[in-house]
Amino acid sequence: MERNVQQSKASTSRRSFLRKGLAVGGAGAIGAGLLANGLPAFAEERSGGLTAGDAAILRFLAAIEIIETDLWQQYNELGGIQDGSPGYTAALQVLDVDMPQYIHDNTEDEISHFTFINAYLVSKGADPVNLDQFRTLQGSQATGAQKDKKRLTNLMQLTVDTSWWTRYRSRTKNPDFGDTFAQAIPGLSTGQFPAIPRTDDDLKGFVPGTPPTIPDHLQAIANTAGFHFGFIEQGGTSLYPSLAQGVTHPEVLRILLSIGPTETMHFQTWHDKAGNAPALTDPTNGLVFPNLNASPFGGEDFQTNLIMPEPTIFLSRKFPVVSIIRPTEPGGSGGAVATVKAFADDGLFIGQPKEFLAVLNDLAEQADKARHGS
Numbered sequence: 001m002e003r004n005v006q007q008s009k010a011s012t013s014r015r016s017f018l019r020k021g022l023a024v025g026g027a028g029a030i031g032a033g034l035l036a037n038g039l040p041a042f043a044e045e046r047s048g049g050l051t052a053g054d055a056a057i058l059r060f061l062a063a064i065e066i067i068e069t070d071l072w073q074q075y076n077e078l079g080g081i082q083d084g085s086p087g088y089t090a091a092l093q094v095l096d097v098d099m100p101q102y103i104h105d106n107t108e109d110e111i112s113h114f115t116f117i118n119a120y121l122v123s124k125g126a127d128p129v130n131l132d133q134f135r136t137l138q139g140s141q142a143t144g145a146q147k148d149k150k151r152l153t154n155l156m157q158l159t160v161d162t163s164w165w166t167r168y169r170s171r172t173k174n175p176d177f178g179d180t181f182a183q184a185i186p187g188l189s190t191g192q193f194p195a196i197p198r199t200d201d202d203l204k205g206f207v208p209g210t211p212p213t214i215p216d217h218l219q220a221i222a223n224t225a226g227f228h229f230g231f232i233e234q235g236g237t238s239l240y241p242s243l244a245q246g247v248t249h250p251e252v253l254r255i256l257l258s259i260g261p262t263e264t265m266h267f268q269t270w271h272d273k274a275g276n277a278p279a280l281t282d283p284t285n286g287l288v289f290p291n292l293n294a295s296p297f298g299g300e301d302f303q304t305n306l307i308m309p310e311p312t313i314f315l316s317r318k319f320p321v322v323s324i325i326r327p328t329e330p331g332g333s334g335g336a337v338a339t340v341k342a343f344a345d346d347g348l349f350i351g352q353p354k355e356f357l358a359v360l361n362d363l364a365e366q367a368d369k370a371r372h373g374s
């Protein structure tokens, strides 16, 4: 009994932090320098006491964290511990009963990341990042979503790259060596699929109860979210170590080394949960979630309980294999430019003007260009 009370208190305090965090995010119209005359004006940007490289790295990370926050908030509204969507939440809970708490906490973490990085930039006299002018997309109209809230990201037409699944199971390949990896869910990597209910139509056939009745279409949406969570957080897992190698100031390095591993903690959690996505075919669009433990899947490349990074080649084939985050090469497939491309390929920015991608790419190029001491 006491335990329950404590848990619920903890939830309340995290909830209130989230609201506060949201308010701070909404009121943070402090990026006046980012888009002078509606165009990126990075040459004129202030980097304060930071090196230009450190400021560029932090600014790109702030932008990515703002984007992550936007997408996690959409998941949180429908599948977090708040009221949300009972049907979508029940389908997510097939992957793990604690999914609503994890979704809520991941959201809170991303809010704290961008808020901290922007505050740090300001403390050094450097310009922070604000992407509010690009909050133009209409989000989910399903019950539970903040229907009128404009979004930066689109979670309703996703093409999810699920090769992170096999990348972390390979003992012989590493993307930093140019290797490529099979898709865990081939169907998700082509076509466009919702990861949240778009309207209440996507919840048709859901019957609450113990156990609830969850139609395959609704479960497919939750399964898509489950693999998308892993895709997003494996990106952060590689991005921070990739960019850390270009940092100059020890305190900025400390920021990257302290935030980056929380992305990895998220990734590890989502990696584990995605493996619980039930095998099914979405009758509305034919999307197949195969049984990853059975033929032609299965084995070391797919087995669902192999969630720790298998040792693989690193730096040079002459060294013994080692369990590592991969990729981590500066400017490589886990770097800033590659992250923007991966997010765009994912469908997150469908509906955004080209200018949005141009702004992100400019920020990314500056970050990838940063070199220690520059």
Ligand SMILES: [Fe+2]
Binding pocket: 065, 068, 109, 110, 113, 236, 263
């Ligand atoms: Fe983050």
